[in-house]
Amino acid sequence: MIDPVLLRENPDLLKRSQEARGASAEVVDSALAADTERRTTISAFEALRAEQNQFSKKVASAPTEEKKQLVAEAQALAARVKAASALATEAEERFTTVVRTIANPILDGVPAGGEDKFVTLRTHGETPTFDFEARDHLELGELLGAIDMARGAKVSGTRFYFLKGIGARLEIALMNMALDRAIAAGFTPMITPTLVRPEIMDGTGFLGEHADEIYYLPADDLYLTGTSEVALAGYHSDEILDLSAEPLRYAGWSTCYRREAGSGGKDTRGIIRVHQFNKLEMFTYVLPTDAEAEHDRLVAMQEDMLQSLGLSYRVIDVAAGDLGSSAARKFDIEAWVPTQDAYRELTSTSNCTTYQARRLGIRYRTESGKTAPVATLNGTLATTRWIAALLETHQNADGSVTVPEALRPYLGGLELLEPIQ
RNA sequence: GGAGACGUCGCAUAGUCCGGCCUAGUGCACCACCCUGCUAAGGUGGAGUACCCUAACGGGUACCGAGGGUUCAAAUCCCUCCGUCUCCGCCA
Numbered sequence: 001m002i003d004p005v006l007l008r009e010n011p012d013l014l015k016r017s018q019e020a021r022g023a024s025a026e027v028v029d030s031a032l033a034a035d036t037e038r039r040t041t042i043s044a045f046e047a048l049r050a051e052q053n054q055f056s057k058k059v060a061s062a063p064t065e066e067k068k069q070l071v072a073e074a075q076a077l078a079a080r081v082k083a084a085s086a087l088a089t090e091a092e093e094r095f096t097t098v099v100r101t102i103a104n105p106i107l108d109g110v111p112a113g114g115e116d117k118f119v120t121l122r123t124h125g126e127t128p129t130f131d132f133e134a135r136d137h138l139e140l141g142e143l144l145g146a147i148d149m150a151r152g153a154k155v156s157g158t159r160f161y162f163l164k165g166i167g168a169r170l171e172i173a174l175m176n177m178a179l180d181r182a183i184a185a186g187f188t189p190m191i192t193p194t195l196v197r198p199e200i201m202d203g204t205g206f207l208g209e210h211a212d213e214i215y216y217l218p219a220d221d222l223y224l225t226g227t228s229e230v231a232l233a234g235y236h237s238d239e240i241l242d243l244s245a246e247p248l249r250y251a252g253w254s255t256c257y258r259r260e261a262g263s264g265g266k267d268t269r270g271i272i273r274v275h276q277f278n279k280l281e282m283f284t285y286v287l288p289t290d291a292e293a294e295h296d297r298l299v300a301m302q303e304d305m306l307q308s309l310g311l312s313y314r315v316i317d318v319a320a321g322d323l324g325s326s327a328a329r330k331f332d333i334e335a336w337v338p339t340q341d342a343y344r345e346l347t348s349t350s351n352c353t354t355y356q357a358r359r360l361g362i363r364y365r366t367e368s369g370k371t372a373p374v375a376t377l378n379g380t381l382a383t384t385r386w387i388a389a390l391l392e393t394h395q396n397a398d399g400s401v402t403v404p405e406a407l408r409p410y411l412g413g414l415e416l417l418e419p420i421q
Numbered sequence: 422g423g424a425g426a427c428g429u430c431g432c433a434u435a436g437u438c439c440g441g442c443c444u445a446g447u448g449c450a451c452c453a454c455c456c457u458g459c460u461a462a463g464g465u466g467g468a469g470u471a472c473c474c475u476a477a478c479g480g481g482u483a484c485c486g487a488g489g490g491u492u493c494a495a496a497u498c499c500c501u502c503c504g505u506c507u508c509c510g511c512c513a
Contacts, residue, residue, distance in 0.1 A: 042473055046482045053482090056494045060441040067493095074493030092472095197503095240470095371470080 001358045002102050007031055017105040020112035020320040027101050034095040041091040045084040052081050103325040104355035107292070110320050110329050117319035118332075124303065125312030127336045132397040136339040137388035138270035141167060143399040144391075145420040147271060158268070159260060159275045163384075166417050170387055171278060173410035175253060178280040178305060178382035182251035185301060187282060190252045192231035195222040200234035203360040205326035205352075212261045228252030229378040232283035237360040240371060244364075247286035247294060251381065254279065270388060272337075272344065277384035284377050287364065288354055291375035295351040298379040299331050302347045305381060308406035311389050312336040314343055328353045335389040346386055349379025 007014060011032055015025040055077060059070045111119045141147030146167025152160040163171055179189055201207055201223040206214060215224035225231060232252045241248060256279050267273035282301065286294045299315065306313050318330040327350035334343035354373040357363070363371040394402045401417040408414060 039473065042482085046473060049483090050481060052493080056441075059493055071493050076493095078493055 001100055001355060002104065003354065003358070004035065004099065006105070007035065007099065007102075014102060014105055017320070018103065020106055020110070021103055021323065022114060022321040023103060024101075027098060031095070031098045031102060034091070034098045038088075038091040038095040041084070041088040045081070045088040048077075048081045048084045052077050103323070104328045104353060106320050106323065107329045107351070107353075109317070110323070111317060112321075113319050114321040115319060117321065119317040119319075121315045121317055121331070123312075123314040124307065125310075125336075127312050128338055128393050130338070130395070130397075134338050134392065135395060135399060136270065137272075137337075137391045140391045140395055140399060140401060141270070141387075143419040144401065144417050146170065146387075146391075146417075149270065156275075159273065161271055161274060163387075165420075167387070169411060170390070170417075171384055173407055174382045174386055174390075175278060175280050176410050177308075177407060179251060179253065181301065181305065182249075182280065182282060182381055185249070186246075187249040187251040190228070190232065190235075190250050192225075192228040192235075192252045192254045194225050194228075194231070194254050194257065195220075196225055196230055196234060197222065200237065200360075201225070201230060203237060204230045204233045204356060205324060205359065206230065208325050210324070213259050215257050215259055224257040225254070226256050226258045227279060227378075228254035228256070228281045229283055232281070232378070233356055233360060233362075233376060236285060236362050238362070240363050240365060241285055241374060242364065243285060243287050243374060247284045247290065249282065249284045252281045252283060254281070256383075271384055272388055274384070279383040280381045282349075282377075282379045282381050285357075285362065285374050286377065288372070288375045291351050291353055291377060294375075294377050295329065295331070295349065298349045298377060299333070302333050302349065302379060302381060306333060306335060306346065308404065309386070309390060310404040311346075311386075311393055313346070318348075324350070326350070326352045326356050328355065335386075336393070337389055338392045344385075344389065346383070346389060347380035350377065352376045352378070 002014065007028070011028050014028045018025045018028065052074075055070075055074055059067065059074055062070050111117050135143070138147060138149065144167070145165045146163065148162040148164050152162050155162075183189060195217070198207075198221060201214065206226070214226060216222075217224070223230075229252070231254070232250050235250070236248070255276060257276055258274075260273055260275060263273060271277070282298055284294055284298070303313075303315070313333050313335045316332050316334065318332055323330050330348060330350045332345050332349075333347040335346045336342075337344045353375050356376045357373040362374050362376070364374050366372050390404070391401050394404065396402060399419045403411060403415055403417060
């Protein structure tokens with residue numbers, strides 16, 4: 001949720017942000033009107049309620065013979081209080097509904113416009129070339145006995161798969177490598193719940209325009225999470241944190257579930273876009289003033305991982321129109337996937353500033369002793385999808401794949417993945 | 422799945438049967454000051470969260486796990502939900 005003070009004091013900033021996102025700017029005016037209405041009705045109710053409280057004491061201490069008369073008067077007053085209360089509640093709800101449709105105001109420098117308006121901040125590594133016909137990651141995965149899509153579909157349907165043999169080991173190796181680096185950087189490892197309550201899913205901002213992306217279990221009223229960000233954001237909900245010494249940093253290891261509802265026909269081959277995968281996610285709670293520095297820090301860790309794995313990539317500043325409602329800025333890192341002749345997203349790291357924390361009631365104490373919402377950030381440190389870029393980038397003519405040096409310790413020293421007979 | 426107990430101001434507790442002097446008491450911890458020249462001391466005062474009004478001083482409203490209801494009035498009575506614990510059943 002946005003800062004209501006910002007709404008009152010600088011609505012134009014919010015309108016500009018909404019426009020850059022390609023979203024409605026009129027909702028800002030609606031929210032302002034709803035805010036005025038809300039405050040008027042609350043004041044009216046509270047004045048009446050104060051009167052009723054006073055009157056109640058009078059009734060309590062009155063002699064028996066006067067009570068009857070006083071109670072009659074009190075009944076009339078109670079009716080008025082009830083009506084005023086209903087008005088205030090309605091106005092409050094209207095305000096909340098409108099204000100929550102306003103997205104997190106984007107940070108300075110975020111490119112305006114739709115998905116294709118991203119800005120490339122930097123690229124790293126030569127795009128690999130081969131003196132043989134390159135195989136795509138699925139072909140390689142099948143040769144290596146690492147990926148079995150057909151049986152995944154048989155058991156669970158399209159976009160499901162088995163990672164088998166070296167494929168399974170590869171994923172665990174990647175995840176462990178990421179986990180070790182996160183721990184070295186001061187992150188606390190977490191294995192998180194993947195089913196969450198509605199209020200947590202809603203608090204993280206995923207039940208808005210992306211609601212149809214999410215698996216829901218009606219029998220239990222629980223949502224399957226598409227990232228451990230959800231559980232890690234909910235972890236400290238309704239708490240007052242002490243971040244004076246340093247940020248709280250968590251590395252969440254979880255299976256992620258996504259319906260991929262709007263992506264019919266896209267990336268149907270292989271493990272690029274699947275309903276279930278594993279991810280190691282970094283999540284930090286930080287003082288608002290340190291959020292942008294933390295954002296850079298997360299990106300640096302991601303780049304270190306990708307460089308260690310010998311992948312070519314570019315870092316992009318995602319355009320405003322392609323940001324989720326919670327993110328004020330998002331940096332994606334896209335690795336080169338040779339057979340697609342394209343960069344594909346391997347990591348995504350968002351600065352949600354205070355937006356998510358305000359919805360979830362996560363605060364810190366300022367120097368004056370007041371509470372204020374913290375900032376939250378999240379970013380990928382490894383996922384199943386990385387296997388695709390890894391296999392394709394390091395493939396050899398015979399279908400074998402060279403293991404990048406940094407990953408070898410996590411595979412018992414294995415240097416080469418070889419096709420099975 | 423069945424039966425039962427419980428959820429109160431940071432922690433620990435009182436209050437709930439029998440609604441109104443609960444503006445929620447007490448202890449510990451905490452903060453400030455005083456006292457005492459010292460390490461478990463004593464005294465006084467303060468202190469929660471959110472929202473509303475106000476230029477400010479200050480005032481008001483709500484919150485006793487959450488949400489409804491009854492009532493002039495709810496921590497207290499009723500309903501639903503959530504959570505914790507105990508026992509039984511079932512189970513990968």
